[in-house]
Amino acid sequence: MTKKQDFIYVVLAIAVVLVLALVIKPAATGEPAGLWGSEEPAITPAWTPSMPPATTVPTPTPAPTWNGKPKEIGFVDPATYHISTEENRLNMTVLSAGTAPGTTRWVTYATIDGQWSGTTGIVRVPSPLWRLDYSDITTTNDEIPFFNCQVMDAEDPNRFVRIVTLNFRDFLAMKDRPELRKDRWVSTFYEGYHDYYFVINTRRIGSYHLKIQVPEGYVN
Template sequence: MEKQDLVYVFLAIGIIAVMALVVKPIATGEPLNLFGTPEPEPTVAVPVTPPWEGRITASATTVAPTPTPTWNGVAQSLSFVDPSTYHVDLTQKMPGMTPPPSGNMPNTTWTTYASIAGQWSGTSSIFHIPTPYWRLDYANIVPMNEESPLFNLQVMDADDPNRFVKVINLNRQDFANYDSTNSTAYRKEQWNCKFYEGYRNYYLVINTQCITSYDILVQVPTSYV
């Protein structure tokens, strides 16, 4: 082979090599790399954390208001519950303190809102007063005899069990001259207690001794019914 032929052969080989380096990347869309330098790594965006402003933000929440119990005008009957529900021990000595009188109450007529009747010691269920003031009527108490009757009634704040709203004590002197032959003879109008507070929850603690029966009425002003 002549020298000129070898030149053509090497020239052809060079053209083929250049075509391989240029044409293929163009056809495939790849970047040209004629000098074999390493391709740069793709740039990845790094999220930037905003600086802390020194305060904590919280999303607003909406608290649903607690519905206020309503009364349909029909007197309810209070039930007896286990005294341990309110941590009451009926075997302990009964409290003897009596808070000062509530003050003057406007003249009004009364409607029975709730009642409880019985003979023995016990604790009532919780009741809610739907009016700004109310009255407790405990006139219908029948003693077994005149020697040793005893009746103790404690009005308790159900939202604060350590608060005695009112403590009522009736003993032998209060039951003097009771006529056992007349069931209505012992009803005393002064045996009621008025409260200048309402819209609260209460329960009753009752202690009896030598009592045949009692009937306690929770009453509210008729004008609110």
């Protein structure tokens, strides 16, 4: 009987040692219990950020050079510039024609030809100084002719660069004086390298031929 009890005590002692070694100690140290075996920790692969695809920068198209011939500016739908199609004559006053300083020689860069009211396309002036020659206008009635040209800033449609207006008194005064027309019906602009468009209103006008002119030195 004594030997059997001794054997039982030995078995229990071994069981206690195993429990301490495989369960109690790992639990105290935070290690996985060895009683049921341990698994290798899962390895998460490192995240490698993907690089965006390389983009090819387009080669800018060089601006075409002017060949020295006047460009014809066509007309467009006034809605292009978000303006009313109704004729607007507010704050339209006759402006005295400016003259270029010194002995500037002018070359016609672009033209506007027509008879009726309309809004032109955009033209870029390639010089820091330019002028609008509106001396070539014919009328169909000498009593009530009217011509109005609003020079607009294409980059700011709310900006009126200048407004040129001719009424029956102007046409009557210049009726038989074409040379004086060429001298006075010209407006000089001391700004440039900019985009403009023109809003034209007419009444009893037979035709008009407007010339946008730049100094000869800027032909090329």
